[in-house]
Amino acid sequence: MRPPFFVVALAAVATAFFALPLIGLVAEAPWGSVGSALLTRQVARAAALSALASTAAVGLGLALALPLAWVLARTRFPGRRWLRGLVVLPMVLPPVVAGVGLLTAFGRRGLLGGTLDAIGVSIPFTTAAVVIAATFVSAPFLVVTLEAGLAGLDRRLEDAAATLGASDARVFRTVILPGLRPSLAAGVALAWTRALGEFGATITFAGNLQGRTQTTPLAVYELLQTDAGAATLLSVALLAACLVAVVAVRGGLFREPE
Amino acid sequence: MIARSGRARVPRGAVLASALAASCGRGDPYDATVLAAASLSESFTEIASAYETAHPGAEVTLEFAASSTIAAQVRAGAPFDVLATADERTMAEARRAGLVDLPVVFATNRLVVIVPADGPAAVRTIEDLGRPGVAVVLAQPAVPAGAYARRALAAMGIGSAVEANVVSNALDVKGVAAAVAMGEADAGIVYASDVTPALAARVRVLPLPERAAVRVVYSIAVAADPQHPRAARAFLDAVRSPKGRAILAAHSFGVP
Numbered sequence: 137m138r139p140p141f142f143v144v145a146l147a148a149v150a151t152a153f154f155a156l157p158l159i160g161l162v163a164e165a166p167w168g169s170v171g172s173a174l175l176t177r178q179v180a181r182a183a184a185l186s187a188l189a190s191t192a193a194v195g196l197g198l199a200l201a202l203p204l205a206w207v208l209a210r211t212r213f214p215g216r217r218w219l220r221g222l223v224v225l226p227m228v229l230p231p232v233v234a235g236v237g238l239l240t241a242f243g244r245r246g247l248l249g250g251t252l253d254a255i256g257v258s259i260p261f262t263t264a265a266v267v268i269a270a271t272f273v274s275a276p277f278l279v280v281t282l283e284a285g286l287a288g289l290d291r292r293l294e295d296a297a298a299t300l301g302a303s304d305a306r307v308f309r310t311v312i313l314p315g316l317r318p319s320l321a322a323g324v325a326l327a328w329t330r331a332l333g334e335f336g337a338t339i340t341f342a343g344n345l346q347g348r349t350q351t352t353p354l355a356v357y358e359l360l361q362t363d364a365g366a367a368t369l370l371s372v373a374l375l376a377a378c379l380v381a382v383v384a385v386r387g388g389l390f391r392e393p394e
Numbered sequence: 395m396i397a398r399s400g401r402a403r404v405p406r407g408a409v410l411a412s413a414l415a416a417s418c419g420r421g422d423p424y425d426a427t428v429l430a431a432a433s434l435s436e437s438f439t440e441i442a443s444a445y446e447t448a449h450p451g452a453e454v455t456l457e458f459a460a461s462s463t464i465a466a467q468v469r470a471g472a473p474f475d476v477l478a479t480a481d482e483r484t485m486a487e488a489r490r491a492g493l494v495d496l497p498v499v500f501a502t503n504r505l506v507v508i509v510p511a512d513g514p515a516a517v518r519t520i521e522d523l524g525r526p527g528v529a530v531v532l533a534q535p536a537v538p539a540g541a542y543a544r545r546a547l548a549a550m551g552i553g554s555a556v557e558a559n560v561v562s563n564a565l566d567v568k569g570v571a572a573a574v575a576m577g578e579a580d581a582g583i584v585y586a587s588d589v590t591p592a593l594a595a596r597v598r599v600l601p602l603p604e605r606a607a608v609r610v611v612y613s614i615a616v617a618a619d620p621q622h623p624r625a626a627r628a629f630l631d632a633v634r635s636p637k638g639r640a641i642l643a644a645h646s647f648g649v650p
Contacts, residue, residue, distance in 0.1 A: 245513070245577040260578045261529065261561035343562025343573070344534065350563075357565065361462035361536045364469070 158375060165372050166365040173366035174373065181347045182355035183373075189266045189351060190274075190331035196267065197275035197327050205282035220283075227276045234272055235340025242268065243341075265342035266349050270331035277326040285319025286312075325385040329378045424452030426625035427473060429464040431480035431612065432566040433503065433539065433585045437645040438478070438633075444641070445632045452625065460537035460566035468493050468617075475626035478614040478633075480567075480585075481538035485613035497615035500633055502648035503585045504610060505546055508574045508597040516580035520600060523547070523581055524555030531562045531570050531579040538610075539567035543583035546606040571597075585610065586646040612647070 139147070166173070173179075208220055226234055240246050242259045252259065259265050289312065297307045335353040342349040344358070352374050359367035426445070430438050435458045442454035457464065461479035465488055468477060477494055479485045485497045509517045516528050523530055533540035540563065547553045561579065564570045570582040575596040589599055614633060620626040632638050639649040 239576060239578060243576065243578050339565060339569075343531070344565065345560065345562050358534060358536060358563075361460070361466050364466065 161368060161372050161375060165368045167369075169365060170369055173363065173369045176366075178346055178350075178355060178359075179352075179366075179370060182350050182352045182370075185263070185266065185347070185350065186332055186352040189263070189270050190328050192267045193270035193274050193331040194278075194324055194328050196271045197278045197331075198324075200271070201275050201278035201282055201323070205279050205286055208279070209283045209286035220279075223279050224276045226273050227280075229273075231273060231334065231336025231338075232340050233336075235269060235337035238265075238269060238272060238337060238341040260341060261343040261345070261349060263342075263348055266338055266351060269337040269341045270334045273334055273337055274327040274331040277330055278323040281319045281323030281326065282316065285316045285323075288319075289315045321385045325381045329381050332374065332377060332381075421622070422449070422452040422625075423622055424449040424625045424628060425454070425622055426452070426475045426629045427455045427457075427621060428476045428478070428629060429457050429459075429468065429472070429474045430476075430478040431461045431464070431538070432458045432568045433480055433587055434458065434478055434612070435568065436590055437587065437642050437647065440641045440645075441633055441638050442629075444637055445629055448632070449625075449628065454629065458568075460533070460539075462537050463566065473621050474617050475620040475622055476614065476616060476629050478612060479538070480610065480612055481541070482611050482613050484538065485615060489615070493618055494615035495618055497613040498630075498634070499611050499650060500614045501612040501642050502610055502650060503587050503612065503646075504648075505542055505583055505602055505606075505608060506586050506589065507581055507583055507600040507602065508571065508589065508593070509581045509600065510574055510577040510579075511596050511598050513577055515598075517600070520550065520602060520606070521552065524552040524559065526559070528559050529561045529578075529580045530556055530559040531564055531573040531582040532556075532560055533567045533570050533583075534563035534565060537566055539570070539583070539585065540564075542608045542610055545608050546583070546602055549608070550603070550606045589646070 204223060208216065229237075239260060241248060242252065242265075243249055244253065244258055244260065259268065293315075294307050294311050297311050298304075302310070333353055334351070335357070338349070338351055339354060344350050344354050346355075350358070352370065356367050356370050356374070359370060424445075428438065428442070438456060438458070442456055445454055446452055459467075461481060461484045464477065465479065465484045468474060468488055469491060477485070477488060478500075479488075480503070482497075482499070485494070488494045489497060507517070507520055507523065509515065516525075517523060522528060532543045535541055535544060544553060544557075547556045562573065564573060564582075567584050567588060570579075571584050571588050571593055573579040574582040574584075575593055589597070614630055616623075616626040616630055633642075642649050
């Protein structure tokens with residue numbers, strides 16, 4: 137059924153709702169001062185840290201999410217739905233709560249604090265904490281997309297490959313992985329952009345220090361109080377980065393082999 | 395480091411009814427929206443309760459954040475009746491921008507160093523703040539608490555040593571208190587008024603020496619274009635009334 141006219145009209149309203157804040161950012165940004173506002177040491181360090189931390193979070197997230205998604209998609213055991221609920225919880229948890237949770241687990245006084253201290257490791261207020269916070273909130277996107285991807289694969293292909301004598305590793309490499317590529321690409325883009333925008337868990341668990349834990353969203357917040365124009369410009373830059381990541385998935389970069 | 399912004403409504407009898415009335419734009423003439431420095435959280439919540447008792451049916455909407463954050467909100471056009479900042483500079487900027495009426499000083503505060511009450515004491519004296527390896531949390535320099543703390547440390551000649559030990563610039567002074575209370579930082583600098591009974595149970599307080607004393611002054615002003623002019627004036631009067639002054643004094647503020 138084609139959508140009737142009023143549905144198209146409502147879709148136009150929805151488009152305006154999503155687009156206006158973005159248009160507002162672009163329109164309000166003081167483009168004349170783009171150089172002086174963005175070519176600062178603070179912005180450069182924040183952008184570099186954000187790029188590094190989001191990418192590291194996706195890498196770490198993949199290592200955590202792939203086995204988890206595989207188990208969730210291909211095994212049946214009691215409590216499976218609860219496990220799935222647990223691992224996707226960080227997607228809906230208020231980020232600041234995620235941050236407090238991370239402190240109670242990995243903080244100096246946290247559950248593992250004593251153990252970590254014994255081996256001379258202190259995580260809060262470090263770049264590692266930025267990566268952990270970003271991973272905690274973004275990896276669930278990988279779990280969800282990879283599980284859906286695995287569940288959607290045609291297992292007969294895998295069985296056929298195995299019957300023809302392919303080893304497990306070869307089946308994974310030549311059958312499962314290519315089939316997973318679209319969900320992998322979508323998951324990576326979602327997780328990377330979520331990690332890039334992370335604020336609440338980061339400020340709570342990792343703090344706010346230029347060059348070490350001040351990511352781009354934290355720099356935006358700090359700039360908002362001293363130089364609102366620079367904050368708007370940096371927001372637009374962040375927006376552009378997210379847009380590129382999302383469009384890259386749809387466009388050529390990750391395109392499914394025809 | 396829990397963000398303290400977000401509007402906290404002071405609960406009152408007919409909350410739903412008054413909320414509905416407010417959302418229909420027919421609120422009580424004594425409804426007031428107050429934006430205040432994070433360090434005023436406890437005292438202004440109490441003053442708002444007293445105000446609501448004095449004006450039955452009225453509701454006070456309070457928002458607490460760093461003075462620079464609420465000032466930025468006001469500059470961006472946030473509706474408000476009363477603005478209270480933890481310094482005179484932020485208020486002067488709002489005044490110059492034509493956003494508030496003539497401000498008045500209504501309270502003073504002082505800085506203290508707090509350290510976790512339990513666990514190994516990395517900091518026993520103020521000078522220890524500059525010792526290598528000590529994890530210090532200050533408020534970010536753009537907010538009054540951060541600026542005052544740095545001025546005090548500079549006056550003691552340990553400004554750069556402590557700056558090298560700063561592991562995080564909290565978004566507001568309450569973030570500093572939270573980091574020390576959770577034991578994640580070895581020390582932080584907050585206002586005397588931040589040491590509530592709940593915080594006092596978890597931290598030790600080291601007073602700053604006389605030479606590090608900075609003048610912490612709180613300003614309050616009515617919005618240049620208040621939503622509820624009568625409420626704005628009445629709330630300001632409530633803060634400066636004997637009752638309001640008593641509440642502030644009970645929270646360790648100085649009342650001039």
